[in-house]
Amino acid sequence: MSDLTTTQPQSNIHKLSASILKASGLLWVFLGLCVVAALLSPAFLNPANLMNVFRQVALYGIVSVGMTFVILTKGIDLSVGSILGVCAVAAALLLTGGWSPWLAVVVVLLIGSGLGAVNGIGVAVGRVPPFIMTLGMMVMARGLALTLANGQPIGLKDAAASFAWLGRGALLGVPVPVWIFAVVAAIAIFVLRYTPFGRQIYAVGSNEEAAHLSGISVNRVNFYVYVISGFLAALTALIFVSRLTVGEPTAGTGIELEAIAITVIGGTSLFGGEGGIFGTIIGAAILAVLANIMNLVGISPFTQQIVKGAIIVGAVLYEMQRKRK
Amino acid sequence: MLLEAISKGSQTFDPTMILQMAGIAKSFPGVRALDGVSFSVRRGEVHALVGENGAGKSTLMKILSGAYQSDRGVITFDGKVVALPTPSQMIGLGIAVIYQEFAQAPHLTVAENIFLHRLPRTRFGLVDWKKASLDARGYMERLGFSVDPLARIDRLSVAQRQMVEIARALSRNAQLIVLDEPSAVLGDNELQKLFATIRSLQNEGVSFIYISHRLKEVFDISQTVTVLRDGKVVNSTATRQMTTDELIRSMVGRSIGDYFPARNPKFGAVVLKVTGINRGKILKDISLTLRGGEIVGICGLAGAGRSELLRAIIGADPIDNGRIELHGKELTIDTPRKAISLGIGFAPEDRKTDGLFLLQSVSFNITISRLRDFLSAFRLDLGKERKAAQDFAARLRVKTPDVDARIGNLSGGNQQKCVIAKQLNAKCDVLLVDEPTRGVDVGAKREIYELLVDLTERNGLAIVMVSSDLPEVIGMCDRILVMCEGRIAAELAKADATEEAIMKHATIH
Ligand SMILES: Nc1ncnc2c1ncn2[C@@H]1O[C@H](COP(=O)(O)OP(=O)(O)OP(=O)(O)O)[C@@H](O)[C@H]1O
């Protein structure tokens, strides 16, 4: 074997295609699933249905991008659903309180990031294990959402019209949430691949001590991933409220599990340091199509849960097998 | 094909051999690690296995332990062909492999570690703790170590832990014990103890395979030596009939002239000045000065505070008091991040836990501590990064299919070269290195030495080098500090530095 092959740096494209290739096993699973869906129910290929699937992918996908950042650092964020709830209520309160939609959007995004920042401080500075910190936040934020809303959904009423674009609008025939997801995913891919911060996320996730000794501010990285996760939960909340024209304090319940499942199915390792956004996008698509088929053929929501749970365990099992080789 | 191989194996069966491996081949993606290796161990002998980094030594041993499956080849142990080796089967046959990074449960006791999964039971099926600790003590005493069997593993020294591993092997009636670079973590007197243990077990009929990059040990302990190069056996003879020169030549394929590069240092101004550093009971009143272009060695027994001193300087551990001046300016360095930004690099001793990101690529590891050179307008220029990583890898002769390979798949010595490359990429002007050549083969050692000397002479880099390898410290350093129990016990000029002098100051008196 030669000491070092002297291939020229055709790196960018080469590496990019390599990471797509890694996710391509999943891509086949996804395409296979689509074929099965089309065979099982002709309604699947109906444009309206497909738009629905896309919208679903977008909504869960945005939260899952944040979750991917967190899991890459070997963390976990159980509080995204509750943060989403707080933000949904806050958005409804601000809009019905007569705030301009633009200002309301900014404030809600700040609230989500702020709650994420509390997680980040707890994990990075307080050294509270992520599971515990975000579990606490999950309970607290849900309580906060219920308190703010007095336990009742808050309808947007007159404000609904001026706030409809985000969740129900379309651009060039594609729903706005899908555009938002595309932008979020593109930025996330860029950050992870082409910025020092992205590298540092992988470094912290693969070996915190080595990262520290390599001059990486581990605290800073651990802090920011939770801020990002909170921010994206807030963004999702805005789309929710716009779509449903109501801010529900229970909005987003259980979405953390969905996001974790998507991330893990997408091949991001729960042990940190491995994985990425491509996988997460496909993971979101797989789960959305799966849910859609089961709805179309009339499988009960209860049975759907059983299937979903089994798939999550299966995905992790597969990963462990692959690792052992 | 299997049948043919088996019959071939039995044809050449030799009853004086405890182990015969014939025609073993193993490939990984892009790497042919073993290419038809035949390797036999005589009953009761110590058989040394040597070769460059990446030659395939560890891979061969992993096949022997059942951890990897070979692509081809036959293993015959104690006269019987082992068809499809699995780890539990190999343990059952009496083969014990003790890896350099041995897997112990740090929070369990000595007894629990020895009998892990096989603790003796009472009539009622409960663990018989009394018998467990009695037996454990028995095994440890047989090895000449008296350790409390109820002591927690993480309270023991590395040498004692290694003995626990050997005790575990004995408790499973091991007939063949493999030691993969055992000396890398041992001091000199601990090594002598290990040798004594090996010799006495040898008298009881246990056979050993001994892997090491320190050739002196090979001559001290082994009866037979086998040299691997690029996955092939290139030499296998009685150690008595070997010379060091011949051994090196068959390992690296050429002679290595002077072992240490000639040095004509030009010392510059004082770069780093440390005055009166204290940290609990670990560091006591440490002072040192370092001039540009100088290589200062730090010696001492394990636990003397050598690594802790380096960690204190770069801000990885907090200090109680003391001053650090860099280029004449007093500074507080409270994080490694700050140290790196000030131009102080640190290559830690334990590459797996502190030095590397094993999941990531070679190039990721080399460039991570200084990515800003590859930034063009907020965006990493991946091509430029890759080029830089390739240059470093080529300069240090890192053996890897390419720089995108996962660093965890590289052999130990090649990983160590990447640790050094990482510091070079960080462009420091003070470099603190902890055991820079641990697990590195002779050829690569020489390359690292040349590199360090070159950096001091050409770039005026100042180096502090901690090492347990005394010839290395004496051969490389302009000045040697000897540490003992957290203090600097002596400072020796190059002319006065002998192994005896260093050991005299290093031992407690
Ligand atoms: N799991 C793996 N995946 C891919 N390549 C591997 C793997 N394990 C070993 N290799 C490759 O096989 C070759 C032999 O490695 P091995 O670890 O056996 O070397 P070694 O002789 O023990 O070296 P050292 O002295 O540095 O420990 C190396 O080129 C290494 O990169």
Ligand SMILES: [Mg+2]
């Ligand atoms: Mg090895």
